[in-house]
Amino acid sequence: MASANTSCSEENFSCTICLDVFNSPVSTPCGHNFCRTCINNFWDEKLEYKCPLCNELFHTRPDLRVNILLSEMVDRFGTSVRVKEQPWVEPGEVPCDVCPGTQLKAVKSCLVCLISYCQTHLEPHQRVAVLKKHPLVEPIDRLEDRMCEKHDRILELFCKKEQVCVCLLCTVTDHKSHPVVPLKEEYEVKTAQLGKIEAEVPQMIQKRKLKIKEINETVGLSKKDADKEIADAGQALTALIGCVEKCLNDFNQMVKERLKSTENQAKGLIKGLEQEIVDLTKRMSKVKQLLHTEDHLHFLKAFGSLKDPPPTRDRTTLAVRPPSYEGALGKYLHQLKETLDMEMKKLPGAELKRVQKYKGDVTLEPRTANYWPTGSRWELE
Template sequence: MAAAGRVRSEDQFLCSICLDVFTDPVTIPCGHNFCKSCISEHWRVNVPYQCPMCKEVFNLKPQLKINTIIKEMVAQFRHEAQHEPNISSSDQQAAKPGEVPCDVCTEPKLKALKSCLVCLTSYCRTHVDPHLTVPALKRHQLIHPVENLEDRMCRKHDKPLEVFCKTDHTCICHHCAYSDHKGHDVTPLKDEHEEQKPKLKKTEAEIKQMIQERRLKIQEIQRSVELSKNAADRETAEGVEVYTALMKSVQRGLDQLLEKIQEKQRSTEKQAEDFIKELEQEICELEKRSTEVKQLSGSEDHLHFVQRFTCVKAAPSMKTWTKVSVRPPSYEGTVERAVSELEKKLREDMKKKKMKKKVVKAELKRVQQYEVDLTLDPDTAHSDLILSDDGKHVHHGDKKKNLPDKPQRFSHCPSILAKQSFSSGRFYFEVQVKGKTKWDLGVVRESVNRKGQITCSPLYGYWTIRLRNGNEYEALADPRVRLSVQPGLQKVGVFVDYEEGLVSFYDVGSSVLIYSFIGCCFNDKLLPYFSPCLNDGGTNSAPLIITPVRH
């Protein structure tokens, strides 16, 4: 324990002029301590009388008196150094990877206890003993063990680097401060370390932010690729439908059409792969830099900290990704150009499709007249859901509220029902789903199970459709039906004809019928059903909103 105490207190007994343990320590008016002979010689050479540490100038030469308290402490320090108990080699540990080994030991090398800035050598407990007992070696400066001792010495004066020059942004020795860097703004390394260390946290936060932005960009690009693939799939299906209905002699034209579509898709994927690869490389570099920042933040090695801080703080030269995106290719007119020799037939088909769209649009206008005004029922809301004051908005809050477990409340699934119920006639409502990556919508029987895990299907009283992963739409029928929905769905219309047993879902923006449950058997009250699903760390934070119908 004596050794540990001496090691920790050694630096405070060093004179900043001779860099050795005090001899006849004196205190000058500014409060700094020096060897009496050192400060006397310093003032003999340097006039006026100035403190070598704080640069305070004294008009008259201060009277130097021995500081008896420090002198006694130095004497006690020397006594403890001479009478430290020896520790056998068997009590020491071999140097592990990452630890500084003793430069004197043969294999196995023991863990170094001290490094000498004069010998430029690291010593284990056994081999450091001469520096504690031999008078000539006791004047050497010992520090905590470090590697690359040569880099810690001033190449010009062969003195340890203990001062930081703010003017030149470099580490220097005390002699440099009085010569090459005289008049510069200098400070002890320890003070510079304390000043710069808080700034490291800001740098670490900036690096984490850059990593997060690039990860989000990767997700955005991947979603764009998936949307592009869906568009390609739909266009391919249309091309196959047209060409299959025509003569076999146009098979070659069909192959060319498919090749064009796939070429565009491959180009999109190639662009996305290149972006992702570049982003992942930048993330890798930033993570390495983040690791270095974390290691540096815990370092008490002043020199290493200051030398590495500027390099770590400097932002790497990286691309700004804000305006970078992968745009799905446009397939408008691809089929028409590929089958130009069948233009007349194709135009007829297009006219038929337009007529079909007009029919659906007219149908949507017809069902919109059955609009009902809905409000969400808080007594049915799962405890994680957050409702607006007007009862029109609902989203997941990532935090469970302490609510009474009423029989009508959903206990497991993040779901909620409307206050209004219907047992006859027709009704229609619209829900905004813009910005969401997952949701469930539809109608349910009043008597459905609301506790524990729920199975959504007509067999259990649920007539619903859902979105997952941003672009996977399903009708939860028996069995489930994968739905083809145009990109950019923002608002869903839900129409119910109780007597006809019909539940239909519409893409309000494009006036397209998404899916219909037909032949349903309703023998109970029906209530509109909503599930905004989990927040997913903010990626699905947008609310479901009951909106008024725009006729």
């Protein structure tokens, strides 16, 4: 039963035209009640004046008067109904500046009144002719920031020389000889500039992606070169005896360390490029978000930090230098020769004579000839 009574009460306090709680309820001569705005709009669209409920015809447009009793009842009961239908203000949202006590979420901000309104308190701006001329925008927090601190007047112009927002009085004082334009005009200019930046950022990202690909290819080729060097060294050193295994292991370790150094260098460069991509992507997101705002002041204040691309390093000459192995194998072979000479001196006399039987020149393959030190003609004596 309680539920039924509540439903009935809400219907009794609702306008049958807008189906919402009465707003400035008035009564027609036939005794029915409507919102003043609803019934006036209803009759404005008709050629004759009838009651929307009973269709009673009035020869002249009735003189509507406020239903005082119903208005008082709506103030007591209808407020709770409207509050139930309208959203409460959440953290980060703009509250209504007119709501007493607990504030509702604002739906519009007036740039003339410098006040944010919920749907209920916005009604005069939708009904009163003078208030209808006030420009309404999406809810804006801290409307006082739109006032000139020096003259306490609304900021509606932009000084092109000093790149700041000014009021009308500023143009005859501090900015008297400066070129000024309306905020909207400068907004359109800056929007065009920001649009150009938005088009350039993807190209900058693409260039860095190509550079990453180029670096990865260089590292891949360096790996192949390193593998080939290791294989060639293995082929040369496996022909030797005694300390060949140690020489080969030492050489491989050197090559891998140089390759690791190259890879670390490449990783550092890639990390820097990837971070620039992240920064540029975030910047593009901010640019897109700013391009969709209708708040001229917020746009122009934020534009300064976004109009120029973020400082980045010149990546056009960026490259990874492959490690060099020239002369490296010769160094290890020279050490190996000295080791072998020392080991040969330890051989017994009979064994030494047997080795001297195979005395001769060491013939190198053309490709590996440059690895041997100058004058390294191996003659076992």
